[in-house]
Structure formats: structure tokens, C-alpha cells
Amino acid sequence: MKTNVNLFWILTVFFAALCAVYVVWALLDTGYVEWVGAVGLGLCAVLSAFIAFYLRLVHRNQGGELAEDRLDAAIDDGDAEQGFFPPWSWWPVILAGAAAIAFLGLSISFWIVAYAVPFALLGIVGWVYEYYRGNFGR
Template structure:
């Protein structure tokens, strides 16, 4: 993970340099002569994104003790196999939730009225997914 952090910091510095070069280049351009804001913001936000992700991964890496089991040469496969949580293997609700999200984005692209249908179905699917273990065959 430390290699990933270093690569992301290198990318952040690279995007910062490219942003500066882009601004200077657009200023000295005889046809344009001013800052081109769309590209400047895109490159600046790319710099910030790389810095945020690198900072986050660096803090997570430090909180995990500095070296992950899969990074060690003497590590076993079982060392990096933690409990990830509980997942319902036969639940249909995530499929309905994905379909409602697809309808929501289709509505944003085609017609806003489809988004209302997607939001309604999404609320039903999210409620069903949250409460699926409170009713029926798998109630606890």
C-alpha cells in the first residue's frame, strides 16, 4: 500500500506542475491571451483528488500498523482474510435497487418524469432491503 501512496503523491505533484504549465501556456498564447478556466479547474481538481486519496491511504496504512499481511514476503493467505461483514446470499433487493437507480439516471438523461418512478421504486427497494430480516422466512 505504501507504493500506491507514493504513486498517488507523484501523480498529485505531476498534476500540480501540469496545471501551472497549462496556465502559463494559455497566458502566453497570442490567440487566446488569458486563462482557460475549464482546463485549469479540471487539472487543479485532479491535483486535489490525487492528494486526498494519497492522504487517506497514507492514514489508513499508518492506522493498520504500517505493513499489511499481503505485503510481507513471509505472509500466508489466511493472514489477510478478515471478516468483511454479513451479506445475504439470496436477497433480491439489491437487484431492484440497482434497477431503480438505472431508472433514476435514465430519467435524468431522457425525461425527468422517469426519475420520479425511479425514486419511488428506490425507496421501496431500500426499505425492503433494510427490513428483509424482520419479516417472513428469515425473521430474527
């Protein structure tokens, strides 16, 4: 993972330098900054820095080297708990349907979004509180 962090920092420096060259070249050639390319390259640098920073935090919080990064690691060393996943849930389907209706309303007519809001709220509340009722109630 440390290699990934270093690669993204290198990409950050590359995109920042490329953005500076792009802006200077545009100023010398036309006399004004072409903002679409400058902002696009600048955001590439910023987003690469975000990813590098996030990966560095994850690497530090996991306690150093992962099993995938060590050359002497066995296959079973990387077989650990990967996270918690609910066994089944219909709430994401309801939330996705509400998002589909909302995007349909944004593309056709804005009043359709009003029909999506109650379904979205229902989906969010149901998903958050699904472990307080039914089979998985605590």
C-alpha cells in the same frame, strides 16, 4: 500499501505542478486561462490527494503493514475476514431498476422520474431493514 500512498502523493504533486505550468503557458501564449484544461488538471491533483489520504487512513487503521506488504509472509497470513456480505438479497435489484427508470426519465422526459422515486424509496428501506424480518431477523 505505503508504496501506493507515496505514489498517489507523487501524482498529486505532479498534477498540481502540471496545472500551474498549463495555466502559466496559456497566459503567456494567449493572454487568458483556458479553463477546461486548468480545471481538469486541478481536479486530477485533488482526486489523487483524496485517494492518497484515504489509503493512508486505511493503512493506519489496519494497524500498520499488511500481510501482502511483508516479504516473509505466508499465503495464509493474508487469509482473513474480508467483510460481511449478505447471502442473498433482491433489494439491490429493485434499487437498480429504480435507478434505470430514473435515468431513462432524465434522458426522455422528466415526468418518468416520478415513477422511479417510490421504487427507489422502497428499495432503500427494504435493503436497510432486510435483517429485521424473515430468515435473518434478529
